[in-house]
Amino acid sequence: MGSATVVASVQGKQPLFSFGVISDVQYADIPDGRSFIGVPRYYRHSLLVLQRAVQNWNNHQKLKFAINFGDIVDGFCPKDQSLNVVKKIVNEFDKFNGPVYHMIGNHCLYNLPRDKLLPLLKIPSTDRHAYYDFSPTPEYRFVVLDGYDISAIGWPQDHPHTLEALKFLREKNPNTEKNSPAGLLGLERRFLMFNGAVGKEQMEWLDSILQGATKLKQKVVVCCHLPLDPDATSQEALLWNYNEVMDVIHRYNCVKVCLAGHDHKGGHSIDAHGIHHRVFEAALECPPGTDAFGYIDVYDNKLSLVGSDRMQSTDMYFSP
Ligand SMILES: [Zn+2]
Numbered sequence: 001m002g003s004a005t006v007v008a009s010v011q012g013k014q015p016l017f018s019f020g021v022i023s024d025v026q027y028a029d030i031p032d033g034r035s036f037i038g039v040p041r042y043y044r045h046s047l048l049v050l051q052r053a054v055q056n057w058n059n060h061q062k063l064k065f066a067i068n069f070g071d072i073v074d075g076f077c078p079k080d081q082s083l084n085v086v087k088k089i090v091n092e093f094d095k096f097n098g099p100v101y102h103m104i105g106n107h108c109l110y111n112l113p114r115d116k117l118l119p120l121l122k123i124p125s126t127d128r129h130a131y132y133d134f135s136p137t138p139e140y141r142f143v144v145l146d147g148y149d150i151s152a153i154g155w156p157q158d159h160p161h162t163l164e165a166l167k168f169l170r171e172k173n174p175n176t177e178k179n180s181p182a183g184l185l186g187l188e189r190r191f192l193m194f195n196g197a198v199g200k201e202q203m204e205w206l207d208s209i210l211q212g213a214t215k216l217k218q219k220v221v222v223c224c225h226l227p228l229d230p231d232a233t234s235q236e237a238l239l240w241n242y243n244e245v246m247d248v249i250h251r252y253n254c255v256k257v258c259l260a261g262h263d264h265k266g267g268h269s270i271d272a273h274g275i276h277h278r279v280f281e282a283a284l285e286c287p288p289g290t291d292a293f294g295y296i297d298v299y300d301n302k303l304s305l306v307g308s309d310r311m312q313s314t315d316m317y318f319s320p
Pocket of ligand 1: 071105106107225261262263
C-alpha cells in the first residue's frame with residue numbers, strides 16, 4: 001500500500017474492500033406476469049439485469065467478490081427446464097471476474113432439491129445444509145444463513161426437517177393453503193409455506209461463529225435470503241424464527257449489518273441495537289431497460305451501498 005493510499009484509507013475515503021450484490025433474479029423463459037398482489041414481474045428481462053450487473057461489477061475492477069441473495073430461478077419455470085436454467089444463470093454469474101457466493105431461496109427449491117442445487121451453486125455444505133461463513137479480510141467476516149433449514153420445501157418429503165416444518169405450519173397457520181396469511185395478525189403473517197426457519201444446529205453454529213469473530217475483533221455481516229427485522233420488510237417475508245436468530249446476534253457486538261432478499265420492494269431499518277437491516281430490491285421487478293443491483297464499499301465504520309436505478313443507495317454507519 002502506497003503512502004497516498006494509507007492517507008486516503010485513514011481519512012475513510014478508500015474502502016477496505018468492495019463487493020457486488022444482486023437479489024431475486026427469478027429468471028424463467030416465460031411471458032411477463034404479476035405477483036399475487038399484482039406487482040409486474042419481468043421473467044425474461046431479469047436475465048439482462050443480471051448480465052448488466054456482472055458487466056458493471058467487472059468494469060468496476062476492484063470488487064473482491066459478489067453475493068447473490070437467492071431465488072435465481074422462478075417457481076413458474078417449466079420443471080423440465082429447471083436444471084438447464086439454473087446452469088444458465090450460474091454461468092452468467094461465473095462471467096464475473098471473482099468469486100460469487102450464492103444462497104438458496106424458496107424459488108430455487110421449487111425447481112430443484114438441495115442435493116442437486118447446492119453443488120451447482122458451489123455452496124460448501126455438510127449434510128445438504130446451506131450455511132457457511134467466509135472472511136475476505138482479517139477485519140471482516142460474512143455469515144451466510146440457510147433460511148430454509150427447517151422448511152416444507154427442498155428436503156425429501158419424509159425428511160425430519162420437512163416434517164418439523166409441516167407440524168409448525170399446522171400449529172401456526174389454520175388456512176388450508178399454507179401460503180395464505182388470511183386471518184393471521186401482525187407478525188403472525190410470516191407463518192407461510194414459502195418461508196422457513198434456522199434450525200437448532202445452525203443456531204449453535206451461528207453462536208460459535210460470532211464467538212470466534214468477537215475473539216478476533218472482526219465485524220460481521222449476516223446474509224440470509226429471508227429478512228431478519230420486521231421494520232425492514234413486510235411481515236409476510238420474515239424468517240419464521242427471526243427473533244431467535246436476532247437474540248443470538250444481539251448477545252454479541254460484532255454483527256453490524258444484516259443483508260437479505262425475498263421481499264422484492266426492498267427496505268432498510270436500524271434495530272434497537274444499532275444493527276442495519278437492508279433488504280435488496282428485486283432484479284425480477286425491473287421494467288425493461290431498468291436495473292436493480294449494486295456494490296457495497298466496506299469501511300471501518302460503515303457499509304456504503306451504491307445502487308443502480310431501482311436499488312436505492314444506502315449509507316450504513318455503525319460504531320467501529
Ligand atoms: Zn424468496
